[in-house]
Amino acid sequence: MIEYIKGYLSTGTTPGEAGNLFWATVYILLVIVGVSVAVLCMNWLERKILAHMQIRLGPMRVGPHGLLQPFADALKLLIKEDIIPHDADKLVFWSAPVVVTMTAFTTFLVVPFGRTHAVTDMNIGVLFMLGVSSLGVLGIIMAGWSSNSHYPLMGSLRSSAQMVSYEIAMGLAIVSAVLMTSLQTGTGTLSMIGIVEAQASQHTWFIFKFFPLGFLAFAVFAIAMVAETNRAPFDLPEAESELVAGFHTEYSGFRWSLFFLAEYSAMLAVSSIAVTLWLGGWMRPFPTWLGGSTWNMAFSFLPALTFFVLAAMCFLGTIRMPKIPQFRIQTIGLGTFGALLGFVGLVLLVPAVSVRVQDIYWFVVKVAFFMYLYIWYRGTFPRYRFDQLMKVGWKVLLPTGLGVLIATALWGLMPQLSAAITGVLQ
């Protein structure tokens, strides 16, 4: 058994490439569990970070520092009464959250958390991701339509228009990144793993390539992805001050929680695209500048170090807990959690583990940065109006994306162009 696992792990391919159904299933389960856990963490972090930005404390009562709040919420949503409005189209109403959640999770099939940490390496990976993630709008339209109510209908219509128009700008930005894989090398690819490897072989993240073109493409994508996932300041489909809760106004309990899950996993998915395409995917920062075995060694300690820091923060929290009987359980809980984190950190110090986890660590760190941005935006910006949102999409992002695409192509073809021109001149 162990031999089998070891044997597989040493092949250095994704289960999809190896055509191994068993391992593919294991990876899919891991991804689903991992994404769900990430959504739970995100739930807690969003509440906490947003609260701190708003000079509040956020959840403090359910578990130490509200750590158990996401679980309490999940439990509450599960046991809540499931209400289907009387006049709703039951079948569509029932299937809408399923569609939304399924599409959100399916995108993770091709997300490369590491060279071998992906379910499969599709040669049309980027296309697949774009295609599947844009299917999510279908579920939102279904939800809005089937609720048979005004606010959800308006929310879903806003959502569909918004997602369709921002997909174009997003697509243009992605194409310019894909162009970067092929220009001057002649080995273009749409595979997510291939794109990261292209960045490795070109010794640059695409965000810095053809400066400022790579950065501009990234900026277009970074704005479009916020709109694509219906988050502030583009959260019109669920603008709570206008449309109550937008397309999921009539949903409650578990169905609502599926929408929640889908929204956050969609955020994770688009952030993964951004990380893969522009921020070097699973690569650690400065692989060439700070290269060499010493630096490799130093960077390989970072995952463990992160966990040790988190554990230390937990222990600091236990010290600062009020010393009264009511808080004993919470203090013990926080201490145990810290110990657990410390233990994970210790495990990550084992060289065999740390080598395999390196990729995932860097990928997660980069995605976490985007998640923080999402929260930060939400805490700071007012909401666009519908027409202004369309204006930004069509009049700013689309021309910029097109311009960047053309400029990238021209820049990439510079040697050929100059050769041709000099040839004509001579």
Add this chain to the structure above:
Amino acid sequence: MSERTDYLDLDTKDETFLDATELVLNMGPQHPSTHGVLRVILKLDGEKVLGTECVIGYLHRGVEKIAENRTYAMFNPYVDRMDYVAAVSNGLGYCEAVEKLLSVEAPPRAQYIRVILTELCRIASHQVWLGTHALDIGAITPLFYCFRDREEVLKIFEKYCGARLTTHAFRIGGCIYEAYEGFEQDCKKFCDAFLPKLDEYEELLTTNRIWVERTKGVGILNPEDCIALGVTGPVLRASGVKWDLRKAQPYESYKDFDFMIPTGLHGDTYDRYLVRIEEMRQAARIIRQAVDGLPQGPIMAMVPKVIKPPVGEVYHSIEAPKGELGYFIVSDASTQPYRIRVRPPSFVNLQALDKMVRGLLVADVVAVIGTLDIVLGEVDR
């Protein structure tokens, strides 16, 4: 007005609302951004607003009727409950109106204390407005910053008169509470700490492109419309009409202070935002001057224990944070008023809603309700 009721009886018997060319959207009374229990029936073409109808009265408590069987002094705490975010201003208006009926005047010290507290109250009220208005437009964070700073005002209120919200701070003839120890320092400290915070709100909003786009050119009211509709307060001043009762008909000791009346140019939501922000600065200026010039002396005029004004009627209005707050009191020489009629600024300003939102989008309705700064307790009384 008659042609505006037709969309209420849209026949939906044999066709669903989807077959109709217009969408009738019932916004409120339970809606996150109608500031309480306002119900707005919107007739929409897609997202475009074709017409509105406000349904009010969900918070009606019959305050004016209650007044008819309370003595003058007893009715005083009830007025705090009309515009509950600016309770001090309400109390000031009522006390002044009764004082006018009795032909007495509060002593100078009382007048200064009253000015300080009403200006603090103006700041508190505008902060609630700013927070909720920003929240309506989608910026959730300013609300918390505003409430943090408003807390300081409420603390001063609590120290002065023992209540935070429905203060019952003034009595007919002056004030019953002497300024507590450290009152002046508290007010000054608040002003010093508050102005940098105000700059911070401005950093979050004033230049923010989303905020500017959401508010500029939205809900325009020109001066003629304002005057025709009887709109007062910052909404009127943002249209460029320099009308502020503190300057136009100085009451209390406002003539002693040097302050400016900010006015806008375009009468849109952005101008109303700027006017209110500037009003907060001016209020802080007035507080500083009043604290510096706080005279010594009695705080209560000679007012009989049992207030029995002579037969007559009086109308007195003050500049409340939301506009002209007027009290019309009819006395029949008994201990109880024969009739009290309140002219609440929110109620009158709300009338402008229909004019402002026609042709705009649903999102703008929310912004306009926010910019009118209505308090439903005052609209419904």
Add this chain to the structure above:
Amino acid sequence: MKLAPLVRKILLVDLIKGLKVTFHYQPPSEAITEQYPLERPVIFERFRGQPRLNSNPDTGESLCIVCNLCALACPEQLIVVKGERNPATKRKEVVSWTYDVSRCMFCGLCEEACSTDALELTQDYEMALYSREGMVLDQAALERGPEPVKYAK
């Protein structure tokens, strides 16, 4: 459009300014949340809260002289005082004293009307009860002062 505003617009200066404000408020020390049962708010001296009937600390006699001024001053007419003249001391003594807290709006008029400082609105604010029954306070309850009901499952 002038150049400087254009550049500022392209570089998103306005948005970054806002982001800076929310960013620097993040340290938990900036939070103003009061965690209520642990941290209790500061109540100032003039706060008008739970009513109390004071008695003479030396003799234990109620300070109330049954003058009925508080009942007359109360806008909600929630104070009912009944007294009887004691033939021995020639003083009016309380027979029944009720104060309906459920209708009280804490305006403080009764406190102002009281000529002997017998009735006082104290600084206690924890007045939530599980039922309305306990909200009509009689003389004994008023003299005992507040007894906050503890939250229990």
